[in-house]
Amino acid sequence: MSAKIRVLIADDQTLVRTGFRVILEAEGDIEVVAEAGTGTEAIRQARLARPDVILMDIRMPGLDGLAATEEILRHPDPPTVVVLTTFDQNEYVYRALHAGAAGFLLKDAPSSRLIAAVRAAATGDSLIEPSITRRLVERFAVPADPVAHPPELAALTERELDVLRLLARGLSNAEVAAELVVAETTVKTHVARILTKLGVRDRVQAVVVAYETGFVTRGT
Known part of the structure; x- marks a missing residue:
């Protein structure tokens, strides 16, 4: 991993990407190296920008975040994928678990949680949010x-x-x-x-x- 944590933000909403970029780049140890508005673009940028962490929205036009995650994680030495979600996407998030996502983050989470999630993912210590991951696994197991x-x-x-x-x-x-x-x-x-x-x-x-x-x- 580089001196700074390299992040790719994949979300079809420009405002979400911009907001996340502003929050993350205010931190001295995080750098947003690329953005993507579709799953296909996320795959391309993951290959070109070689991020350490990808913040991946599930619902995007064309190829969705689940399919993009599966494709990205098929390659050797892949980045860590953190899925962006809301509570109305439980079925999708459970599929994301099996696709290889390492963690989940609510889109309306406070900035401190966003920063902590990126840092945890970069070190391989992705925290399991009791409010998201455990609830989902318990519901669908x-x-x-x-x-x-x-x-x-x-x-x-x-x-x-x-x-x-x-x-x-x-x-x-x-x-x-x-x-x-x-x-x-x-x-x-x-x-x-x-x-x-x-x-x-x-x-x-x-x-x-x-x-x-x-x-x-x-x-x-």
């Missing part, structure tokens, strides 16, 4: 009785399973550390090992696995 040790999670240690349960509740690394009374660096190590063992890109994908295997269920 197949209901099942809890499974103590699903075969898909057999490689995880008991402590890693503890960490995964807390990630599924929407806790950040710092919150997981406080819950387990360990150092935050220890949690980061556990998260990295969980991702490697499950063969997933990020913590959001790990949470999807936790719900879909029945290890974590709605309301747990």
Whole structure:
């Protein structure tokens, strides 16, 4: 990653792109390297500008943000994609999880949340917003009785399973550390090992696995 976090903003509303650009470029460590108003243009700009993070709207004319995300993430060493959403797009956002999106941001989120989301995505520590991601996964995951040790999670240690349960509740690394009374660096190590063992890109994908295997269920 370059000295500054390189960001591509993909949204069909010019005012949204302009507003995000103004907010982000006021930060010394973030640079908006490109904009796109369609999914097709987002794919092209992702290839040309080589951003670290893409803020991707779902609903765009022509090729939508989901298809664009899937195409961008097929390539080696892809950027991190953070999906821009509203609460009326739940079905689309769940599909975005499977497409490989690393996080979600409400379009009307405060500027501090936008900045934090970009920085988290750039470091691979995409936070799972309890108000968005956990709600969506719980809503759309197949209901099942809890499974103590699903075969898909057999490689995880008991402590890693503890960490995964807390990630599924929407806790950040710092919150997981406080819950387990360990150092935050220890949690980061556990998260990295969980991702490697499950063969997933990020913590959001790990949470999807936790719900879909029945290890974590709605309301747990």
